[in-house]
Amino acid sequence: METNYIYSVSKVKVLEQSLPRLSDYERLLSTDNEDSFLLAIKETGLNFDYSQIKKRSELLPALENIIISAKNLLQKISPEKTPLQILWLSHDIHNLRLMARAIRTDLEWEDIKKLTSEAGIYDPRYVWQKVQAKRLDDLFFAQVQNVFKRAEDIGLDKLDELFDSLYFDIGQSFIEKTKDRFLKNYWLSFVNLHNLIGHLRWLENKSVNFSLKLITKTGVLRVDKLNSSEEVLQEFIKFGGENFWREAIEYYQTGRGTTKINIKMREYCLWLAKKQASDMFSSASLVLYYLKCLQAIDNLRMITIGKNSGMDLSEIKSNLQTMYVSK
Numbered sequence: 001m002e003t004n005y006i007y008s009v010s011k012v013k014v015l016e017q018s019l020p021r022l023s024d025y026e027r028l029l030s031t032d033n034e035d036s037f038l039l040a041i042k043e044t045g046l047n048f049d050y051s052q053i054k055k056r057s058e059l060l061p062a063l064e065n066i067i068i069s070a071k072n073l074l075q076k077i078s079p080e081k082t083p084l085q086i087l088w089l090s091h092d093i094h095n096l097r098l099m100a101r102a103i104r105t106d107l108e109w110e111d112i113k114k115l116t117s118e119a120g121i122y123d124p125r126y127v128w129q130k131v132q133a134k135r136l137d138d139l140f141f142a143q144v145q146n147v148f149k150r151a152e153d154i155g156l157d158k159l160d161e162l163f164d165s166l167y168f169d170i171g172q173s174f175i176e177k178t179k180d181r182f183l184k185n186y187w188l189s190f191v192n193l194h195n196l197i198g199h200l201r202w203l204e205n206k207s208v209n210f211s212l213k214l215i216t217k218t219g220v221l222r223v224d225k226l227n228s229s230e231e232v233l234q235e236f237i238k239f240g241g242e243n244f245w246r247e248a249i250e251y252y253q254t255g256r257g258t259t260k261i262n263i264k265m266r267e268y269c270l271w272l273a274k275k276q277a278s279d280m281f282s283s284a285s286l287v288l289y290y291l292k293c294l295q296a297i298d299n300l301r302m303i304t305i306g307k308n309s310g311m312d313l314s315e316i317k318s319n320l321q322t323m324y325v326s327k
Helices: 005-019 022-030 034-042 056-063 064-077 084-086 089-104 109-115 122-132 142-150 158-175 181-204 230-238 244-257 259-276 284-310 313-318
Strands: none
Touching: 005 064, 005 284, 022 034, 022 259, 022 284, 022 313, 056 284, 064 084, 064 109, 064 158, 064 284, 084 158, 084 181, 084 230, 084 284, 089 109, 089 122, 089 142, 089 158, 089 259, 109 122, 109 158, 142 158, 158 181, 181 230, 181 259, 259 284, 284 313
């Protein structure tokens, strides 16, 4: 891998130190009013315009600034730009999904702009202009424009399924253009875990639309060959071991859904990046930094929502992601 990664890896290792620590989360959890909560947020040193945050609920939309800053930085310092775009592609798919629904109901840009994300590959307003001009193939490929052609004629469930498939098709096209072995391995693991979770949900409720044909490249698990939830759960154990998944699987087996499995999936992706982060000639440290930013957003969102709703502190803590969070 290019020696230019030495600079970018060094840069993100320094920036990781500015992300929230366990002590920051503990302090936020211990606050007993909005003023003390906002003061604790300010003292984390996160990149916010604090003058615009007057109460806890106003923090939630501001959290996206963390990931926008991380994306912009990685785009600037990474020697190889396109493969890393799989990390923020999901925000573009969110925007496209929102815009397709807007087309169905004759909404305009002003109606949806506050719901769009600026953390994707493309500026959402620019994407909207391409939607209006029917030129989305300029940004992605013809398949995206084809989905918009069908948007008014198919059900919302089918529309969502098409966008889910688009996410993996576009992501796969990025991966096929890179020689980065870490990113190829990361993407393959991500796809396998996503398909396992999707199949588990489908086994629970077979009326759920879940496409088993998302990616069928070499190395992707044939989840359609798994006929029971027990078989699916055994496959998870192959990603990190029994101890890694035990709590999440036990939580699922009590009938409380896949929430903990989703959290462990994100932690597994962190673990993959952490395992390779010592390689100064790899993109792993850049991916790790981005995933840590996502982790910080998830944790701050969980604490904020939990505090606003009066959730029990032990329940909030049980849903925090603390793998590789500094003390």
